[in-house]
Amino acid sequence: MHKQVVVIGVGIGGLTAGALLAKHDYEVTVLEASREWGGCAGEFQRHLYTFPVGATLGMGFEHGGIHERIGTYLGLEIEKVSLEKIMKVHLPHRALIYYQDRYQHISYLQKQFPHKAKNIRSFYENVFRIAKEIRKLMQSLPVLPPLTVGEWSRLVSSLNFGSVKLLPYFHQSFSYLLKNHSLLDEADFLHFIDGQLIDSMQTTSENCSMLIGCLALDIYHEGAFYVNGGLYKVAEALQKSIKANGGKTTLGRKVVKIERDNDGWIVHDHRGNHYRASDVVCNAPVQSLKSLLHDEDYQHVHKRAKEKSELPQWGTFSMYFAIDERNLPQKVELFQQVLQSERGEMTEGNHLFISVSHPDDRFRAPEGKRTITASTHIDLSKWSNKEAYDLQKQVLEKKMIAGIKTIIPSIEKAEHQISGAPKAWERFTSRPNGGVGGFPQTLDHALFNSVSHRSGLKGMWLCGDTVFPGAGTIGVSVSGYHVFQSITSHRHTLP
Numbered sequence: 001m002h003k004q005v006v007v008i009g010v011g012i013g014g015l016t017a018g019a020l021l022a023k024h025d026y027e028v029t030v031l032e033a034s035r036e037w038g039g040c041a042g043e044f045q046r047h048l049y050t051f052p053v054g055a056t057l058g059m060g061f062e063h064g065g066i067h068e069r070i071g072t073y074l075g076l077e078i079e080k081v082s083l084e085k086i087m088k089v090h091l092p093h094r095a096l097i098y099y100q101d102r103y104q105h106i107s108y109l110q111k112q113f114p115h116k117a118k119n120i121r122s123f124y125e126n127v128f129r130i131a132k133e134i135r136k137l138m139q140s141l142p143v144l145p146p147l148t149v150g151e152w153s154r155l156v157s158s159l160n161f162g163s164v165k166l167l168p169y170f171h172q173s174f175s176y177l178l179k180n181h182s183l184l185d186e187a188d189f190l191h192f193i194d195g196q197l198i199d200s201m202q203t204t205s206e207n208c209s210m211l212i213g214c215l216a217l218d219i220y221h222e223g224a225f226y227v228n229g230g231l232y233k234v235a236e237a238l239q240k241s242i243k244a245n246g247g248k249t250t251l252g253r254k255v256v257k258i259e260r261d262n263d264g265w266i267v268h269d270h271r272g273n274h275y276r277a278s279d280v281v282c283n284a285p286v287q288s289l290k291s292l293l294h295d296e297d298y299q300h301v302h303k304r305a306k307e308k309s310e311l312p313q314w315g316t317f318s319m320y321f322a323i324d325e326r327n328l329p330q331k332v333e334l335f336q337q338v339l340q341s342e343r344g345e346m347t348e349g350n351h352l353f354i355s356v357s358h359p360d361d362r363f364r365a366p367e368g369k370r371t372i373t374a375s376t377h378i379d380l381s382k383w384s385n386k387e388a389y390d391l392q393k394q395v396l397e398k399k400m401i402a403g404i405k406t407i408i409p410s411i412e413k414a415e416h417q418i419s420g421a422p423k424a425w426e427r428f429t430s431r432p433n434g435g436v437g438g439f440p441q442t443l444d445h446a447l448f449n450s451v452s453h454r455s456g457l458k459g460m461w462l463c464g465d466t467v468f469p470g471a472g473t474i475g476v477s478v479s480g481y482h483v484f485q486s487i488t489s490h491r492h493t494l495p
Contacts, residue, residue: 007031351377
């Protein structure tokens with residue numbers, strides 16, 4: 001008889017682990033506190049409109065990408081459109097296009113910064129060379145930090161001669177690369193790069209791990225996609241796969257306690273139900289472990305996970321709009337960034353990521369209508385009491401609308417305007433204090449300084465954006481795959 005596995009949380013990481021296990025006849029039960037699939041990549045509905053709550057730009061669907069590999073393995077069907085122009089980035093005094101084709105992108109930026117043309121070419125060629133070597137290492141999806149002989153063995157076996165070239169960069173921040181190519185003093189170019197890094201790595205070039213930063217910039221050119229409906233469609237497809245393979249998936253079941261049961265576990269929900277399991281997959285952030293486990297069990301959680309659970313996370317403030325497409329500019333780009341700060345500040349409404357639904361996307365809006373999602377990183381400590389909370393909400397709404405109006409002047413004609421502040425995120429995703437995005441991929445948190453998917457407790461596994469390799473649907477999918485591999489003792493691998 002196969003093991004019984006309980007998955008806590010329906011973020012894409014937990015659903016990935018659950019779907020892969022269910023395919024191989026494990027008895028999978030998935031429990032979720034909210035009423036939607038996908039966690040931070042979920043959706044909510046208002047009248048005729050569906051709004052993706054968070055992530056909207058699809059990565060990893062290209063040939064060999066993690067979503068393509070998992071999707072093919074499970075037989076998932078995801079409607080998507082490849083983007084030639086990934087996004088338009090609006091700086092205070094100019095706008096720049098981010099092209100998917102590598103050399104079109106370089107050529108375009110050289111024309112935008114003609115006095116730095118040679119520097120930009122050499123910079124991107126360096127980024128692409130480094131990223132190519134990292135992708136070779138990552139093809140087998142090794143685990144970091146390796147904690148077992150098997151994980152060390154698989155990591156060492158993925159090394160090649162080119163891997164040695166990465167060693168000098170291991171302890172460098174991304175600004176080191178910009179400095180080497182004399183681009184640190186080119187403010188618009190620096191802010192353009194920082195805009196990409198804050199969205200994908202939760203930090204900017206000054207502190208971002210150089211190796212991970214190169215991979216983040218390069219992956220845009222591997223393939224960027226508009227996913228019809230939104231990335232919650234990936235979550236829905238994974239949930240359906242679990243059910244098709246005999247698993248159980250239940251919404252509205254908040255897990256309140258996890259306790260040992262001899263060699264297994266008992267999971268308790270808020271309605272008094274309990275579920276026995278040989279393995280528990282916790283897709284909640286590591287900050288949730290202390291409240292879910294008994295004190296004695298929590299003491300056995302890996303030290304690094306406990307230490308990082310005490311660290312602050314970013315929050316996000318999001319705004320959602322529904323609008324008649326006649327009130328949109330003609331040929332409006334589907335993905336855009338607005339950088340409102342002359343100094344390149346990237347939080348508190350100074351940097352916005354905006355996505356507009358495709359005109360043919362009937363999942364999100366009726367014909368002739370469109371939806372818009374805009375978000376910015378926020379410091380959660382500024383939302384500590386009701387007075388501060390209400391003030392911050394008013395200030396950010398005003399600041400974000402001003403930023404959105406620079407590209408959509410008629411935004412005030414929107415039929416719906418909805419704000420998502422930290423408490424809304426906390427209610428929707430059950431994440432402590434509404435923290436999102438995992439840990440910034442700085443030298444202190446990336447690669448060997450990440451949190452392992454191994455909790456330190458036998459039969460308890462971690463996945464999601466607070467463990468290696470980090471935030472984003474690519475990162476959480478890899479963490480879910482690592483959990484699947486460990487539970488099955490590496491008997492099954494992706495093609």
